[in-house]
Structure formats: C-alpha cells, structure tokens
Amino acid sequence: xxxxxxxxxxxxxxxxxxxxxxxxxxxxxxxxxxxxxxxxxxxxxxxxxxxxxxxxxxxxxxxxxxxxxxxxxxxxxxxxxxxxxxxxxxxxxxxxxxxxxxxxxxxxxxxxxxxxxxxxxxxxxxxxxxxxxxxxxxxxxxxxxxxxxxxxxxxxxxxxxxxxxxxxxxxxxxxxxxxxxxxxxxxxxxxxxxxxxxxxxxxxxxxxxxxxxxxxxxxxxxxxxxxxxxxxxxxxxxxxxxxxxxxxxxxxxxxxxxxxxxxxxxxxxxxxxxxxxxxxxxxxxxxxxxxxxxxxxxxxxxxxxxxxxxxxxxxxxxxxxxxxxxxxxxxxxxxxxxxxxxxxxxxxxxxxxxxxxxxxxxxxxxxxxxxxxxxxxxxxxxxxxxxxxxxxxxxxxxxxxxxxxxxxxxxxxxxxx
Amino acid sequence: xxxxxxxxxxxxxxxxxxxxxxxxxxxxxxxxxxxxxxxxxxxxxxxxxxxxxxxxxxxxxxxxxxxxxxxxxxxxxxxxxxxxxxxxxxxxxxxxxxxxxxxxxxxxxxxxxxxxxxxxxxxxxxxxxxxxxxxxxxxxxxxxxxxxxxxxxxxxxxxxxxxxxxxxxxxxxxxxxxxxxxxxxxxxxxxxxxx
Numbered sequence: 001x002x003x004x005x006x007x008x009x010x011x012x013x014x015x016x017x018x019x020x021x022x023x024x025x026x027x028x029x030x031x032x033x034x035x036x037x038x039x040x041x042x043x044x045x046x047x048x049x050x051x052x053x054x055x056x057x058x059x060x061x062x063x064x065x066x067x068x069x070x071x072x073x074x075x076x077x078x079x080x081x082x083x084x085x086x087x088x089x090x091x092x093x094x095x096x097x098x099x100x101x102x103x104x105x106x107x108x109x110x111x112x113x114x115x116x117x118x119x120x121x122x123x124x125x126x127x128x129x130x131x132x133x134x135x136x137x138x139x140x141x142x143x144x145x146x147x148x149x150x151x152x153x154x155x156x157x158x159x160x161x162x163x164x165x166x167x168x169x170x171x172x173x174x175x176x177x178x179x180x181x182x183x184x185x186x187x188x189x190x191x192x193x194x195x196x197x198x199x200x201x202x203x204x205x206x207x208x209x210x211x212x213x214x215x216x217x218x219x220x221x222x223x224x225x226x227x228x229x230x231x232x233x234x235x236x237x238x239x240x241x242x243x244x245x246x247x248x249x250x251x252x253x254x255x256x257x258x259x260x261x262x263x264x265x266x267x268x269x270x271x272x273x274x275x276x277x278x279x280x281x282x283x284x285x286x287x288x289x290x291x292x293x294x295x296x297x298x299x300x301x302x303x304x305x306x307x308x309x310x311x312x313x314x315x316x317x318x319x320x321x322x323x324x325x326x327x328x329x330x331x332x333x334x335x336x337x338x339x340x341x342x343x344x345x346x347x348x349x350x351x352x353x354x355x356x357x358x359x360x361x362x363x364x365x366x367x368x369x370x371x372x373x374x375x376x377x378x379x380x381x382x383x384x385x386x387x388x389x390x391x392x393x394x395x396x397x398x399x400x401x402x403x404x405x406x407x408x409x410x411x412x413x414x415x416x417x
Numbered sequence: 418x419x420x421x422x423x424x425x426x427x428x429x430x431x432x433x434x435x436x437x438x439x440x441x442x443x444x445x446x447x448x449x450x451x452x453x454x455x456x457x458x459x460x461x462x463x464x465x466x467x468x469x470x471x472x473x474x475x476x477x478x479x480x481x482x483x484x485x486x487x488x489x490x491x492x493x494x495x496x497x498x499x500x501x502x503x504x505x506x507x508x509x510x511x512x513x514x515x516x517x518x519x520x521x522x523x524x525x526x527x528x529x530x531x532x533x534x535x536x537x538x539x540x541x542x543x544x545x546x547x548x549x550x551x552x553x554x555x556x557x558x559x560x561x562x563x564x565x566x567x568x569x570x571x572x573x574x575x576x577x578x579x580x581x582x583x584x585x586x587x588x589x590x591x592x593x594x595x596x597x598x599x600x601x602x603x604x605x606x607x608x609x610x611x612x
Contacts, residue, residue: 127476134479141477174487188486193586195551209554212492215581216554219490226485237558237582239551252555254562259555281555295552301511302552323511325552339549346549368549413550 027093027150037150038091040069044110045078045099048135052100052110055139058180059158060146062393063377064400082113084120092117096146106132112142114149123149136183157373161417162380163197163206164391167410174206175411176223179373181391181404187221196369196413197221201245203417207231209240218251232264241283241294244309250292252281261294261311273311282326285309286333286353293317293327293336293353304338306353317355324349328371330396337361337379339368348381350396361398369413372396380404380414500536500608501529506564508602511548513559515567519604523564526606527571538578539607540564544585545598557582564604577611 027037041057043050060066069092076086082097098112113125126145130138140158147156160179165172166186172194177184193211200207200220207220218232218240232238236254243249247266250273252259261273261283274280276298283294286306293306296314301322307314318324323341330337336353339346342360348370351358365385372379376396383392386403389412394401405411503526506519515523530538542561544553561580569575590597 125474127474128479129476130479131481134481137479141479185482185484189489193583195554211581211583213495214492215579221487223483226483226487228487228489230490236580237554239554254555254558257562259558279552279555279559282551323548325549341547344547346547366547 036065036067037093038067040092040095042097043078046101049100052139055136056143059143062400064395082115084117087117108132108135108138110138114146155375157375157378160374162414164411164414165196196415198240198242198415199417200243207240207243209238239281242285244285244289250283284328286329287331295325317351326369330372331374331376337370371416373416380416382412495609497607498610503606505603505605508560513563515563523567527568527573530573535611537609537611539609540580541605542582543601543603545601546585550584554582554584557584560604
C-alpha cells in the first residue's frame with residue numbers, strides 16, 4: 001500500500017509537475033531588473049478593446065520592467081491571428097492579443113492571449129467575464145496574468161485596492177480605489193475627526209479611529225453590510241494600529257494615563273503590551289503575526305521599535321534622525337517602511353527588520369504614511385510635494401513616484417490590500 | 418486505492434490537456450482559437466480543474482462591487498458652555514512639558530474652577546503640521562494630559578476634567594511658518610456643563 005503511494009507520487013511528479021516546471025520560464029528577474037523586457041500590447045479587437053489594452057499597458061508600465069513597442073510598428077492588426085513572423089523583425093519578446101464582446105445581457109466577454117515570439121506559442125489564453133462597469137478591473141486582471149506569467153511572481157499589485165481619507169472643506173470620508181487610484185468609491189462618512197483606516201487580513205472589514213465629540217474611539221465597518229461597530233470605547237485616545245489573521249486588534253490607548261500598546265482579542269480579552277510614561281503608538285503586526293513594529297519616544301524622540309507579539313524583547317531599529325514614525329512591514333517580513341524626518345521634512349525610508357541597510361526613497365516635499373503593496377513590489381504614501389496632500393505610489397526601490405489621486409483632491413493615509 | 422486512481426487519471430488528463438492546448442491555441446487562426454477557448458474551458462470545468470495553468474485556458478468572472486454607504490453608530494456630541502476666558506498654552510516642537518507661562522495660566526484656571534463648581538473643563542491638545550498624523554494624535558493626548566495632571570496637582574478633581582487630542586487635524590493657522598506652527602502647538606480650553 002505504502003509502496004504504491006510512493007510510486008504514484010513519483011508518477012504524479014513526473015507526469016504533472018515536470019512539464020509545468022519546464023514551462024515556467026521566467027522572462028524577467030524582478031529582483032535585478034537590469035534591462036526592460038520589450039513587449040507589444042495590441043488593442044483587443046472589438047469595442048472598448050483599446051481602452052482595456054491601455055489600462056493593461058499603464059499597469060505594466062508602472063512596474064518599470066517593460067518597454068512597449070509603439071503601435072505604429074505593428075505589422076499585424078488586432079483582428080489578425082497572431083503570427084510570429086509578423087513580430088520577428090521587431091525587438092519584442094511577447095505579444096498580448098485578444099478580443100472583447102458585449103454579451104446581450106450587457107456583460108463584457110474578453111479573451112486574451114500572451115504569445116511568445118520566439119516559439120510562436122501562447123503562454124496563456126484566458127477568458128474574462130465582467131459587468132460593463134468592471135472594464136478596468138477586467139483589464140487589471142489581464143495585466144496581472146501577463147505580469148505573473150512573465151515575472152514568475154505569484155501575485156501582482158494590479159488587482160489590489162487602496163483605502164485612504166479624502167477631505168473636503170474639513171469633512172472627511174474614506175474611499176476605496178483600484179491600485180491606480182481610479183474607480184475611487186466614497187464610503188459615505190461625514191467626519192471632522194477621522195484617521196486613515198486599516199484593512200482586516202481578509203479585506204472585508206476596515207478598522208479606524210474617529211472622534212465624534214467624546215474622544216477618539218476605535219470602530220470597524222464591514223464592507224459587505226456597510227454597518228459600523230464600536231470596537232474600543234474606553235476613555236482617552238484610542239488610535240487604531242493593526243489586525244492580524246486571528247483577528248487580534250493591536251492599538252494605542254491612553255485610558256491608563258499614557259498612550260500605550262494594547263491587544264484586544266476576538267473574545268474580548270484586553271492585554272497590555274507596553275508600560276511607558278511617554279508615547280507608544282502605531283503598532284503594526286509582522287506578516288506572520290509574531291512581531292509588532294511600533295513607535296516609542298522612550299529614549300527622548302520618536303523612534304521605531306520591534307517587539308514580539310506578546311510585548312517582550314523590544315529592540316530599536318531606527319538609528320538616524322530624531323523623528324521616525326509610521327512603521328509598516330513588507331509582506332515578506334524582511335523590511336520596514338517608515339516616515340523619517342530629514343532636513344526638516346518627513347521622507348519615506350525602508351530598513352531591514354534588524355535595523356540594518358536603511359534606504360531613503362523620497363526627497364521631494366513632505367511625505368508620510370507609507371505602506372507596501374500586498375505583493376511587496378510597490379509602496380503607497382501621502383505627499384504634499386504638489387501643495388496639498390495626495391496619495392502617491394512608487395516602486396519598492398523608490399523609482400517611478402507618481403500621484404494616483406486626482407489633482408485638487410485632498411487625500412491621504414493610504415493602506416493597501 | 419481509489420484516490421490514487423483518481424489522482425493518476427487527473428494527472429494524465431492534465432498532461433494531455435496541457436499538451437494539446439499549447440498546440441491548438443498557437444497554430445489555429447483566431448476564430449478557431451476562440452472556439453477552442455470555449456470548448457477547452459468547458460473541458461477544464463468538467464475535469465474539475467480551475468486553477469490557472471501554465472498553458473491551459475482558464476476563465477474568470479469579475480463581480481459587481483458593493484456600493485452601499487456607511488451606517489455609522491449614532492452618538493450624541495457634547496455641548497460646550499460659556500466659561501472663564503483662558504488663553505491657549507503653548508509647547509515646543511515634539512514636546513509635551515509645560516513652560517512657566519503655561520503653569521501660571523493653569524494656576525488661574527484652577528482658581529476659576531474652584532469658584533465655578535457646576536462646570537467641567539475640556540482640554541484639547543493640538544500639534545503643528547510638521548509631525549506625522551498618527552504620532553501627533555498621541556502627542557496631542559500627552560499635551561492635554563500634561564495640563565490635566567498639573568491642574569490635578571493644584572487640587573482640581575480629575576472627575577472635572579476631560580482631555581481630547583486633535584493631533585494636527587484642527588489647526589488654528591495653515592501657513593507653513595514657525596509663527597503659525599507655534600500657534601498650533603497648543604492646549605485649548607473649553608467648558609462643558611457638569612452632569
């Protein structure tokens with residue numbers, strides 16, 4: 001019996017996994033992008049096909065990993081079938097082609113194929129269905145498939161969402177937008193005192209602090225039912241931190257006299273993690289939930305510390321400058337991104353979780369509230385470089401910084417899911 | 418035993434499926450490829466294989482999203498009442514200790530509260546725009562509490578004082594100058610009716 005099991009496992013490996021491994025050619029090593037890969041994005045055939053391919057192109061362009069063959073250089077029309085001979089004279093390695101139809105019931109039906117010019121084969125062909133108003137998410141799904149196919153990454157940033165605060169004449173609301181800032185949906189808050197929300201790990205709930213005349217309390221809102229719950233209502237200033245996969249909520253509260261870090265378990269148990277006479281604030285769980293990065297002024301100025309999730313073994317990890325705040329983890333747990341004051345302005349830095357290898361990523365204007373994209377390739381942050389506060393994204397190495405919220409809109413506090 | 422057979426069968430099916438899809442999709446004209454897309458994804462569904470494959474044809478449906486608006490927890494706000502006229506007290510950048518001037522102001526406030534028993538004091542701690550938003554919320558809390566603790570030391574009951582932080586969310590002045598920042602780094606005093 002056992003022998004058979006082993007044999008069938010080996011057979012399974014040979015028959016199923018071997019071809020998969022052989023086929024998993026990685027076109028781009030995202031860890032050392034020394035050269036950009038030339039590709040062609042052909043407009044999908046059909047109405048709105050150009051709109052879809054332009055979103056795909058914008059997505060891929062933001063990664064800095066690709067160069068695109070100008071459409072004028074195409075010798076194959078969008079409606080013609082792919083033929084490698086039409087592309088061999090160009091520099092492109094891959095070609096994206098496809099078509100899109102509107103079904104009678106108003107659905108978008110797209111098919112996209114990514115072709116390898118060298119072999120003439122399709123790397124993938126996939127059908128996508130979506131309501132008409134989901135054209136951009138459909139395009140992001142295509143871009144994501146191209147990205148994961150060519151980089152070997154498990155995920156892309158293109159299908160993620162960003163939450164942030166939008167402020168108009170002192171009234172604050174939360175919005176959730178696609179990763180490129182488009183399709184921003186206001187949640188309908190009308191608050192004077194509201195801090196940027198944090199995502200639950202499953203993306204279904206937002207946690208945030210608001211003050212509605214009686215002090216800062218912590219609330220949550222289910223994005224399904226859109227109903228709000230009061231999470232932590234003790235007196236003093238309750239400042240939301242983070243929530244881990246088990247639903248443990250870590251936050252700062254001054255209800256015992258000074259802002260300290262506490263954990264609220266799903267069962268309602270409250271555990272105190274720090275005992276400081278100064279300020280302990282902005283706790284963030286490591287991706288595995290075992291450690292917490294936070295800010296403390298226990299040594300005189302605000303600095304970043306990491307402790308274990310039980311509140312023990314705190315160690316300082318920021319050593320340069322006298323004002324380092326807002327830590328957030330990379331999804332692999334390797335690095336911390338934070339806002340550090342440099343020459344009178346806040347800038348975005350990353351540092352390894354052991355405090356080594358600090359890198360300054362921004363230098364224009366005042367920048368704060370950084371966080372990584374769920375795949376770790378990008379960082380979102382707030383910047384005042386264009387006058388008022390707006391949400392920006394950049395690659396994790398600081399390249400490709402660009403504003404994603406509309407000009408003239410005051411937006412800040414991005415959190416990525 | 419049975420499970421092994423199923424595994425083996427699936428393995429063979431996946432192999433055949435992966436092999437032929439590669440050949441067909443690449444060599445057929447587009448219209449025919451489209452046909453195969455349909456039939457292949459049907460085959461994929463039948464074999465129960467839905468995970469994105471290397472060369473297999475998959476399909477994905479994106480659903481409409483929720484557009485409902487937030488229903489917030491109702492809460493009554495406090496009513497402020499006219500009380501004594503006390504100036505804001507000010508702080509240095511990123512500091513929450515009280516200056517001699519601030520202490521003198523708080524002494525006057527303690528005396529006034531002593532004579533006006535029906536009134537509660539609300540202290541709002543504020544910061545300038547240069548610090549980061551979340552840290553400033555904690556800093557504003559410490560600034561308000563610094564004044565509360567000093568008043569308590571002068572004999573004012575803690576029950577008569579409440580503190581709230583505005584962080585950098587409620588600036589008096591929005592210029593990017595030291596004079597403006599200095600005005601914003603303050604504790605502000607309001608009075609509310611004692612219950």
